[in-house]
Amino acid sequence: MSDPFDLGQSGAGQDRASDGRAAFAADAPYLDALNDEQRLAVVALEGPVLVLAGAGTGKTRVLITRLAHILALGRAFPGQILAVTFTNKAAREMFDRVGDLIGGSADGLWLGTFHAICSRILRRHGERIGLDPGFTILDSDDQLRTLKQVMAEANIDEKRWPARGLLAVIQRWKDQGLGPDKVPAGRDAEYLQGRAVELYRAYQARLKAVSAVDFGDLLLHCLTLFLAHEDVLADFQRRWRYILVDEYQDANVAQYLWLRLLAQGGGNLCCVGDDDQSIYGWRGAEVGNILRFEKDFPGAQVVRLERNYRSTGHILGAASGLIANNEGRFGKTLWTEAEAGARVKLRGIWDGEEEARLIAEEIEALHAHKHNLNEIAILVRAGAQTREFEERFVSVAIPYRVVGGLRFYERQEIRDAVAYLRVINQPGDDLAFERIINLPRRGIGATSLRVMHQLARARGIPLATAAEQLVDSDELSSPARNGLKGLLGLFAAWRALAEAAPPAEIVEAVLDQSGYLRMWRNGKSADAPGRVENLNEFVTALAEFDSLGEFLDHVSLVMEHDQSTESEAVSLMTLHAAKGLEFDIVFLPGWEEGLFPHQRALDENGHKGLEEERRLAYVGMTRGRKQVHISYAANRRLFNQWQSAIPSRFVDELPDEHVERHTSLGLYGGAGAAGFQRTARAKVRRAKRPGDAAKPAEGVEQASTIQVGDRVFHQKFGYGKVTDIDVDKLEIAFDKAGSKKVMDSFVEPA
DNA sequence: ACTGCGCCAGTTTTT
DNA sequence: CTGGCGCAGT
Numbered sequence: 022m023s024d025p026f027d028l029g030q031s032g033a034g035q036d037r038a039s040d041g042r043a044a045f046a047a048d049a050p051y052l053d054a055l056n057d058e059q060r061l062a063v064v065a066l067e068g069p070v071l072v073l074a075g076a077g078t079g080k081t082r083v084l085i086t087r088l089a090h091i092l093a094l095g096r097a098f099p100g101q102i103l104a105v106t107f108t109n110k111a112a113r114e115m116f117d118r119v120g121d122l123i124g125g126s127a128d129g130l131w132l133g134t135f136h137a138i139c140s141r142i143l144r145r146h147g148e149r150i151g152l153d154p155g156f157t158i159l160d161s162d163d164q165l166r167t168l169k170q171v172m173a174e175a176n177i178d179e180k181r182w183p184a185r186g187l188l189a190v191i192q193r194w195k196d197q198g199l200g201p202d203k204v205p206a207g208r209d210a211e212y213l214q215g216r217a218v219e220l221y222r223a224y225q226a227r228l229k230a231v232s233a234v235d236f237g238d239l240l241l242h243c244l245t246l247f248l249a250h251e252d253v254l255a256d257f258q259r260r261w262r263y264i265l266v267d268e269y270q271d272a273n274v275a276q277y278l279w280l281r282l283l284a285q286g287g288g289n290l291c292c293v294g295d296d297d298q299s300i301y302g303w304r305g306a307e308v309g310n311i312l313r314f315e316k317d318f319p320g321a322q323v324v325r326l327e328r329n330y331r332s333t334g335h336i337l338g339a340a341s342g343l344i345a346n347n348e349g350r351f352g353k354t355l356w357t358e359a360e361a362g363a364r365v366k367l368r369g370i371w372d373g374e375e376e377a378r379l380i381a382e383e384i385e386a387l388h389a390h391k392h393n394l395n396e397i398a399i400l401v402r403a404g405a406q407t408r409e410f411e412e413r414f415v416s417v418a419i420p421y422r423v424v425g426g427l428r429f430y431e432r433q434e435i436r437d438a439v440a441y442l443r444v445i446n447q448p449g450d451d452l453a454f455e456r457i458i459n460l461p462r463r464g465i466g467a468t469s470l471r472v473m474h475q476l477a478r479a480r481g482i483p484l485a486t487a488a489e490q491l492v493d494s495d496e497l498s499s500p501a502r503n504g505l506k507g508l509l510g511l512f513a514a515w516r517a518l519a520e521a522a523p524p525a526e527i528v529e530a531v532l533d534q535s536g537y538l539r540m541w542r543n544g545k546s547a548d549a550p551g552r553v554e555n556l557n558e559f560v561t562a563l564a565e566f567d568s569l570g571e572f573l574d575h576v577s578l579v580m581e582h583d584q585s586t587e588s589e590a591v592s593l594m595t596l597h598a599a600k601g602l603e604f605d606i607v608f609l610p611g612w613e614e615g616l617f618p619h620q621r622a623l624d625e626n627g628h629k630g631l632e633e634e635r636r637l638a639y640v641g642m643t644r645g646r647k648q649v650h651i652s653y654a655a656n657r658r659l660f661n662q663w664q665s666a667i668p669s670r671f672v673d674e675l676p677d678e679h680v681e682r683h684t685s686l687g688l689y690g691g692a693g694a695a696g697f698q699r700t701a702r703a704k705v706r707r708a709k710r711p712g713d714a715a716k717p718a719e720g721v722e723q724a725s726t727i728q729v730g731d732r733v734f735h736q737k738f739g740y741g742k743v744t745d746i747d748v749d750k751l752e753i754a755f756d757k758a759g760s761k762k763v764m765d766s767f768v769e770p771a
Numbered sequence: 772a773c774t775g776c777g778c779c780a781g782t783t784t785t786t
Numbered sequence: 787c788t789g790g791c792g793c794a795g796t
Contacts, residue, residue: 108785136786158786179792236786271785304784403782425784459772466772578786597783619782637783660781661787 077331195237196305258286333362
């Protein structure tokens with residue numbers, strides 16, 4: 022399997038357990054490396070265990086050592102252990118570290134995300150509940166599209182009831198383990214005046230008709246399977262003697278029910294989590310799960326990990342003081358033997374631009390003092406906030422990377438290419454078929470599509486089958502008929518090819534023969550070359566897989582794309598994306614009411630929303646090992662309008678003894694805004710004097726070394742790509758401004 | 772079948 | 787200020 026971290030192969034590891042055992046001495050020396058609480062969490066193997074692991078207390082280490090310990094004692098074979106995570110990244114990390122610890126004999130371990138494990142179960146047993154084993158997993162885009170179709174059929178006014186809203190409601194129901202028949206009557210009124218459940222049912226029927234499931238279904242169907250077929254459940258209960266769950270605070274109700282069913286077979290459940298780091302409530306995570314653990318699993322042992330190995334005393338003190346303002350929590354007291362370090366720096370600033378400038382200056386100073394830029398992060402509440410920093414960093418040549426931006430597999434051209442593969446793999450995949458039927462243009466428009474849909478629905482057949490039946494009839498216009506005939510012929514040929522050829526070869530044939538690649542090659546738009554490049558990368562990615570089906574599962578479940586981390590750069594990301602990471606120095610800008618806590622969180626979830634925002638602040642602060650800098654601006658540009666802002670309430674909640682306040686006197690109240698504007702502007706100009714200009718950071722190219730194909734930035738035209746060079750004049754295809762000729766001294770490498 | 776205009780909304784995001 | 791979407795026009 023190309024993604025060993027995704028899922029191991031069960032059974033295969035049975036005789037390898039002895040290897041694992043042999044690798045350990047009976048006195049288990051690896052336990053000596055743990056503190057008392059950690060050791061307790063590792064050796065408490067029997068019965069339910071909840072490990073409350075504060076930030077930086079060695080949570081992952083405990084989980085991995087526990088796993089290794091089970092194997093070392095010979096309590097179970099790898100195939101009898103289930104380890105679930107929420108992200109692929111976490112699964113991969115665990116896989117690698119377990120491998121390191123026990124010497125590479127973790128084959129057969131069931132290790133993966135909830136979704137990947139459910140998917141695997143459903144591929145094998147889904148038929149028992151009427152699920153096509155070749156089901157496709159839809160991403161959020163496809164989900165929305167499907168729901169829109171369903172709503173259109175039901176004559177719902179999309180203006181009044183946006184599909185997004187209904188999708189959110191349906192997803193929440195799925196998160197709670199509620200199928201269309203189980204939604205309590207009262208809850209139905211929440212949206213669409215009581216028609217939501219009806220549409221939910223229609224949506225599920227539609228998914229079934231096209232052999233598709235969405236992410237929520239993976240859990241939901243699995244629950245249905247377990248509940249309807251005791252033998253299947255019993256089989257898994259017997260199989261998994263030990264169950265380990267990471268980040269339990271992120272579990273939704275469906276996941277909780279799933280775990281509870283499995284653990285009822287006498288399996289030993291161990292959940293690790295931190296209620297203070299629950300930041301995915303808006304996605305269905307239930308902090309209640311972790312708070313209720315002892316009630317749900319009678320006789321549970323609760324182990325608290327409170328010794329922090331990451332941050333300085335002041336950072337820990339400030340973060341603890343902040344989170345103490347939350348009500349619904351277990352309450353932990355993190356402590357450290359590390360030095361107190363520097364206090365958390367708090368700074369009030371005139372506006373967002375100045376904030377970016379000051380942080381950039383500080384980073385330059387840190388860099389000059391030999392701080393590695395990889396150890397510096399700027400964590401923001403909303404993705405859009407990174408822009409201000411990017412602009413500043415580009416103009417002063419600080420290398421940076423934005424973590425968690427656009428994902429590779431979510432790009433249009435990649436989704437199109439994937440759609441072709443989906444149709445080859447699963448002819449009944451209507452969504453994919455519809456996506457590419459007229460891409461590139463084949464003269465098949467809305468009218469032809471409507472005819473196909475009609476026939477498909479009338480006969481209960483997939484769209485592609487309907488197309489086959491129509492292609493020799495007179496129902497379609499002749500250009501549409503020809504276009505369709507060509508496409509269907511190609512699919513037949515590709516499917517034949519797929520019997521024998523490796524995936525990479527198939528996709529090359531598809532991109533070439535469909536004309537899709539040519540479409541972008543001939544494209545005049547500025548982004549066309551980049552798309553061609555991405556498609557090439559796509560072909561490369563496919564080379565690692567043995568079959569199309571395997572690859573498509575990877576795309577649906579392991580949607581990620583490694584960002585290059587080789588060069589030294591400051592990290593820019595959202596607070597959510599930062600969970601689980603740590604840096605020497607962390608900047609937390611934008612601590613203003615309305616932005617952080619975000620207004621929408623308050624409006625939609627009130628007090629609960631506020632507490633989650635506070636946890637987010639806590640997560641942000643506890644990412645820092647040595648320094649944390651918090652800042653807030655009195656004015657911020659939002660949708661290109663200047664708005665004044667007041668400091669976040671979180672700023673006031675930070676205990677004085679751990680912070681150092683640098684707010685300009687009178688910035689809030691006192692002198693009028695105009696006066697401050699003057700000083701702020703004056704400062705801006707001063708900073709732009711040559712003496713303050715950035716020294717180019719290491720590894721950053723000078724403008725004079727720009728080559729064709731380089732990404733560059735121009736103050737007026739924005740980002741673009743160099744297409745031609747004539748001594749000192751560059752021809753650049755700008756993303757927004759089109760193609761222009763500019764002098765090289767006006768651009769900088771992007 | 773495609774293009775252009777006008778309206779609206781505009782956190783967080785993994786699977 | 788953007789971008790996305792639906793609708794109307796050619």
